Amino acid sequence: MKEKFVAYIKNLQNEITSALEEIDGKAKFKEDKWTREEGGGGQTRVIENGNVFEKGGVNISEVFGKLPESMQAYFGVKDADFFACGLSLVLHPKSPMVPTVHANWRYFEMYDAEGNTVDSWFGGGQDLTPYYLFEEDAKHFHQVCKIACDKHNEGFYETYKKRCDEYFWNSHREEARGIGGLFFDYLKSSVASAKDDKNIVTEMTMQDWYNFVTEVGNSFLECYLPIVERRKDLSYNEENKNWQEIRRGRYVEFNLVHDKGTLFGLKTNGRIESILMSLPPVVQWKYDHHPEKGSKEEKLVEVLKNPRSWV
């Protein structure tokens, strides 16, 4: 399974970076290969100062070895080995009319002292963070997510859409980071983690989950590119750009204060530059900024404070 999934994310990284370069029309991804002292490494691909993308990264990594101490406590195990691989991407467009997007698809295995696999699971998802709300875009993004989910189980979309809203909640601001999408974790054969969701059948093999996660991964470009295409040439002014940069502040706040993946990476000696490539290129913090009553900016905040159903 791990070789199959590694091959999948390598291929997907190529597909996604090619498609993004094509739509950008100017900037090219630069690749940094890195190795991890304790085992494994990755290929970070970064795009900067494009026509469409101000900054973004599409990274894959494959790491393994002794489970770090901080993770042992987290998973409640001792002296375990692990293997983890995944593709992680964040794109920050230049135009405030084009939403930021984030996606991640990953696979994890854990081994006992004798090297037997004791646990394995998939995780990931994809979510959209607009600066101006185009309902048509939100519906499109969620619709494509739902179609991918529905092929595997009619309950998946509802469940993983809800988990996404819960996970990307900037609790200190009482608002969502964006308008959501999908978020799932601990997808295992036994599906113990999903037992609270009565509409999810519990008969999923790891191969079934592989099929599901790769279906979602394959849907990413269809989720995002039509939105970029529709919005990339809209005009905008300095005020729109300021608003984007202020909202990007909330993105930074979420990633540095609440995001488990980021904090985990920062506290366990991950490759800092690959982890923090998720941070936007230019960000503003204004004291006590509030959008004007009835403005487009306020309409966005309204939706972030009260997550909606989009399909």
Place this chain on the structure above:
Amino acid sequence: MKEKFVAYIKNLQNEITSALEEIDGKAKFKEDKWTREEGGGGQTRVIENGNVFEKGGVNISEVFGKLPESMQAYFGVKDADFFACGLSLVLHPKSPMVPTVHANWRYFEMYDAEGNTVDSWFGGGQDLTPYYLFEEDAKHFHQVCKIACDKHNEGFYETYKKRCDEYFWNSHREEARGIGGLFFDYLKSSVASAKDDKNIVTEMTMQDWYNFVTEVGNSFLECYLPIVERRKDLSYNEENKNWQEIRRGRYVEFNLVHDKGTLFGLKTNGRIESILMSLPPVVQWKYDHHPEKGSKEEKLVEVLKNPRSWV
């Protein structure tokens, strides 16, 4: 003691904001009074878009009531009441030649169910974050800190300078946030927390600590203003400003990932805008940015990675 210290910080807020308005010459502080539902409140004073200061706040607060649950665990107590007051300031100058400064002086009391005071202590400090290193400025800042400390105990400067270097350490970057200053906490009559420092006498009453902390507070303007005066009219170019904004990213990373005070505030329903006024106005994150070999920018990073003795 609490009335005396509240009166002190109110007066100090006036003194500091007046002096800063004078040196800025353009912007004035705007005051927001706020109240805390559970007890107490504060006065936040914010300056923006000045000649010298791009953004800054000089805030006082006085809060009390039931000790929040998250704090009970932290202090290892149950059903306690508390009182906390303090002045907290951060100034982000426009010019990259003028350093950012942070200071905080605070007093805390804790009560049992019968309302008896079971514990009380002072905390605080002041530290400097330059974007370009002028050794003369670093020496001046530390020298004034040392003079204030020396009046109370010859061991204080060395001890609290070291604690400052340890506290403001951006561990995921393996560098200090700035060039340090003073940091102290849990200053109590018994001085239990300082028992590891053999050169600190243990005979300090709360009145002695009050005298020490206010001595440090009173030294703040003398620490900082001469530096502002010397650097505020130096010329700088876009490259210098970019460097400042990139370094401000590290300031954000420290405050949101590592700073106990910020995280505590965000997770205990503090007044978000007063807490996050510490964040710089405009920030950049560039992927894998490194200053040029032999540049002034590299010289700064060198000192941040290897904290120095300045006096």
